[in-house]
Amino acid sequence: MKKIGVLGTGAVGATIGKKLVELGYEVKMGSRTNGNEKAVAWVKANGKGASEGTFADAAVFGEIIFVCTRGEFALKALEQGGVENFKNKTVVDVSNPLDFSKGMPPSLYISNTNSLGEEVQKMLPGAYVVKALNTVNCEVMVDAKKGGGDITMLICGNDANAKAEVKEILAQFGWNDILDIGDIKGARSQEMMVITWVSVMSTLKTPHFGFKVVKP
Numbered sequence: 523m524k525k526i527g528v529l530g531t532g533a534v535g536a537t538i539g540k541k542l543v544e545l546g547y548e549v550k551m552g553s554r555t556n557g558n559e560k561a562v563a564w565v566k567a568n569g570k571g572a573s574e575g576t577f578a579d580a581a582v583f584g585e586i587i588f589v590c591t592r593g594e595f596a597l598k599a600l601e602q603g604g605v606e607n608f609k610n611k612t613v614v615d616v617s618n619p620l621d622f623s624k625g626m627p628p629s630l631y632i633s634n635t636n637s638l639g640e641e642v643q644k645m646l647p648g649a650y651v652v653k654a655l656n657t658v659n660c661e662v663m664v665d666a667k668k669g670g671g672d673i674t675m676l677i678c679g680n681d682a683n684a685k686a687e688v689k690e691i692l693a694q695f696g697w698n699d700i701l702d703i704g705d706i707k708g709a710r711s712q713e714m715m716v717i718t719w720v721s722v723m724s725t726l727k728t729p730h731f732g733f734k735v736v737k738p
């Protein structure tokens with residue numbers, strides 16, 4: 523099994539990391555500093571298979587790397603991770619370019635003609651970036667059934683092998699309906715969906731739901 527680096531100590535990094543350790547992967551959680559309080563607690567809770575370090579430590583360790591950092595600092599975190607450490611690796615970008623500066627609901631600080639996914643790919647030209655999982659809550663990410671049914675997961679990216687690798691992990695997270703919407707420009711629509719996600723979440727008063735693509 524490939525080693526996995528998870529950049530991010532928030533709910534997303536902790537939830538994805540936990541699930542990957544449960545599945546038998548070795549996972550290193552990365553943050554801005556060694557010994558980050560949340561990362562140390564996550565290692566303690568997840569035991570064998572879990573470790574922590576800086577963003578660079580996690581990037582070096584991971585053969586597949588999940589980007590689960592705050593959207594506005596995602597590129598900064600990659601820079602701290604060392605751009606060369608991502609070369610020839612599959613990078614799963616879960617982050618969203620959310621701007622909370624004017625309160626709720628958030629807006630997107632990149633959209634329409636660009637996306638954070640594309641900026642991540644530009645920042646890591648030697649890596650194979652796949653945008654995935656950003657359109658659901660983190661508990662649904664790792665347990666698709668929690669979304670309430672056979673919901674759809676959109677993914678996109680420039681490299682077919684990397685997308686196949688990500689699909690395998692998504693299947694282990696319980697995703698049966700995975701729709702590949704093409705190259706990394708698809709991240710524009712995946713990220714814009716998050717605005718709809720926030721409206722639906724406010725209406726339903728739960729983050730446990732998903733979207734389904736249907737056709738005749």
Ligand SMILES: NC(=O)c1ccc[n+]([C@@H]2O[C@H](COP(=O)([O-])OP(=O)(O)OC[C@H]3O[C@@H](n4cnc5c(N)ncnc54)[C@H](OP(=O)(O)O)[C@@H]3O)[C@@H](O)[C@H]2O)c1
Nearest residue numbers: 530531532533534553554590591592593595617618659660
């Ligand atoms: N919450 C969800 O269910 C959900 C669902 C879909 C997508 N997302 C997206 O997933 C990402 C992670 O969300 P989250 O709620 O788990 O965590 P978050 O609070 O958005 O991000 C936490 C991470 O961002 C890093 N960070 C914060 N400021 C930074 C800076 N100045 N420079 C570098 N790194 C910095 C933190 O580093 P330290 O570890 O050093 O503190 C931490 O690892 C976000 O982009 C979010 O939009 C979230």
